[in-house]
Amino acid sequence: MESYLAIAIGILVTAGVYLVLRPRLFSILLGTTLLSYAVNLFLLASGGVLADTAPLTDRPGPWPDPLPQALVLTAIVISFGMTALVIVLALRAVSERGHDRVDASPGGADE
């Protein structure tokens, strides 16, 4: 199962990195979302892989490592906050410049 998890993380990072390099804020948002999936899985994996149980100590063990889970739980909620902030920046960009390009390079002149 470890190799599958590692491959999944690799796929998500590949897609995420490609998308954050696109010139539109919306694509970047898709990319960061994929990257945050990958990072969350990676964090969870740092505690080892243990299937079909739960970190509830009133049940018989073995229990999974609870610390990465606590980290990832907050990371998920924070990444929602970040997604919201980026999408609102895109709204502001559309309202002020008519598009959501992120580059101020010569090619990025206002439409």
Place this chain on the structure above:
Amino acid sequence: MLERVRVPPAAAAGLVAACSAGLIAIQARHVVAGEVVLESFQWVPSMGLDIALRLDGLSLLFAGLVVGIGLLVILYAHYYLSDEDRNGRFFAYLLFFMGSMLGVVTADNLLLLLVFWELTSLSSFLLIGFWRGAAEARQGARLALFVTGAGGLALLAAVLLIGDIVGSYSLGAVLAAGDLVRADPRYPLVLALVLLGAFTKSAQFPFHFWLPHAMAAPTPVSAYLHSATMVKAGIFLLMRLWPVLAGTQEWFWAVSGVGLVTMLFGAYVALFQHDLKGLLAYSTISQLGLITLLLGLGTPLAEIAAVFHVMNHAIFKASLFMSAGIIDHETGTRDMRRLSGLARHIPITATLAIVAAAAMAGVPLLNGFISKEMFFAETFELRSYWSWLMPVLATAGGLFSVAYSARFVHDVFFGGEAQDLPRQPHEPPRFMRVPVEVLVGLCLLVGLGPGLVVEPALRLAAAALLQGPLPDFALASWHGLNRPFAMSLVALAGGIALYFARRYLWALHGDQPRVASGKDLTEAFLRHLTELSAWLHRALDRGGLRLSLLALILTVLVAGWSAFIPGAPAATRPQAAAGLVGGLALAVVLLGSAATVLLHRERLLAVVSIGVIGLLVSLVFVKLSAPDLALTQLLVEVITVLLLLLTMYFLPQRSPRESSASRRLFDGLLALAAGAGSGALAFAMLRAPADSISGFYLDQAKPGGGGYNVVNVILVDFRALDTLGEITVLGIAAVAIVAILDRIQLPPRQLDWDGRAWASGQSLLLEVLSRPLLPMALLVSVYLLLRGHNLPGGGFIAGLVTGTAILVQYLAHGNDWVEARLPPHYTSVAATGIAIATLTGLAALAFDAPFLTSTFTYLSWPVVGKFEVASAMVFDLGVYVAVIGVVLSILATIGRQHDVSREL
């Protein structure tokens, strides 16, 4: 209309200053009895930083000057400032300074002293720049902050070195370790850094140049900070550390050398100033140089003379600045070339100023005379081949100070009637003169009966300075006909002669080319620094996100791959079997990612495909024994998709193809490298030996935190501070989003991007179904919240459930319907949640436990039975409320844009 009764800011400030004076007076009797009053609270014990205060003779004398002159300055400033000035702000700054300066003189910990030291620089900056409309005020403030701030940095280094040598920052320990410090090989460095700090603060040559430009401040500030108190902070520091640093050749040469040069230079330049305040500023530099020189001489009597002159200078110079302020106030100018014959118009002020100027010149029977005589006497104590030179130079300094004092008096108050004054001069308001009268009265009292008036205080201060027995000395206004008196006579006669011969001196001075001033050099330095940083910024940021990201990704790739160079660690953990489910999940990740990449320009489809991946990730969490994560991921996924769909209305629904094929290929290869790297890293990590600290949490969750769900106990108990920080960050994000969307103008879209009309009206089915949904969802969320400590759930998850349920109401019924029924400001809901969590943490302090300590107990109610109550559950309630507030304030604010844009 009722007139609001306004307390004048000066009265409020005066009350505060009077209270501190009273508090100091109460403690003073201990000091008089020979004790040292110490008070200490721990602040950052790990750094050796304590809030430790000490009141000994030296602190008492300086503290007395700070509050005493402070009170007089407050009274004076009340009349000096006009109604257009923001008086409240001025007196707030003044009190800020007074508190900082009191901190400097009473600190018993060197780090604390440094903190207050910097605060005096900051308050001085604010006060110099008080008239911020004037360019010279802003420049003067910046210059002063730059010079004294740089000195503060040097002092920080010195303090750290001293702490390293002595092993403590406590003043008591440092004062006792003088031999240790002087024997240390780093002593010259420590001395140089301390002197840098002291000389910049006390305007010693060559760092003096900020002080004349600080005269752009209102005159009460010049009287208080820039003559009487703040510029004495450097002197005070040298006195404080005298038992530690003095007594070496280095000390003697550096301190007395700089003091001597400063004294002569300042006195000479003062003579050429046409601005009253400019003259007083350079004379202050000169007098500070005199005190520094005394400190450098190193004999105990010279130290006593230094302390005495600090007092005398504070008294006569503050009164002179106040007189200059009155003259400026009454005539509208400070230019001595225009002022003349004022004694006829303002006889009382003139008399006061003449007495103060005479004290500055060292005329007998005034306070300045006595300390200057002591100084002259000490110049004979040198035993070296240039010992004859010192009395000569000291006399020269005295001579110049007589000359500039004579100029102050004669140019302003005597001579013919002034012709072109902006205003006809009158005596100032009665109480504006009171502070000057008090100070000039002190000049006379000290001058006539020094043994009675100041000797006890001086003995206390000198004993604290020397940290040892006092030499034999007695203050008297007349010491007989001796060498110092002869020097005084030479200085007086020569100074008056020099004043009347000043035209020749000016002619000489006027011919000399103007050399670069310290101000110009500093300004040029700052300008170059700004240009350098602008150039660096332009070089690194080319205005495109892609380049910055490329740099980031390439760095990570290089750094990441280098981790593999030593070879992968030995695999010690066996792989778990993945089975069919694992393969299926991997296939979905692959397909979903591929679809997202391929379809990313079709934005709606991309949202759908990314949602599929998100749902799959939450299923992976279920499989990998993380039920809390699965619930959170599921709910966040729903809300995120809603969020993206809401904004899709305004955003372009397609991204045009903009990158060239070669760029896409390059990005693709880079992405593949990054993906392969992170996959390999994850695999190596999963196979490497694991050593977790989580055993502690698993063991302690129940006995320590009172819950079986370890993840939740970590969030609300073990690591509650992290969680508090996190909901605060969420709250900030929500506020930022509301602010970004404030008054945004989004064009309404009648048709979607394919030219189809948007659906109008609401779905009846959704409307009907959503109503019973809300109470049920609320019930579920409360259940999730309450059970969170023992079973999957908790504040985050419950908050997301409630948030989603309310969002469905928005979708089904529209904004107006919901907002008529719910509070309009969700940001305050978020703030309430953060407040609940913080207050829960603070409650622990009431029980003498650290912030966020939790407790739990068991209650037994009829029917319900025995159940657990934990304070951490109240904290979780705060998380719950905060999450609801954040989710709704974000989505409702975006949703509201639909109505706004339709109305446009």
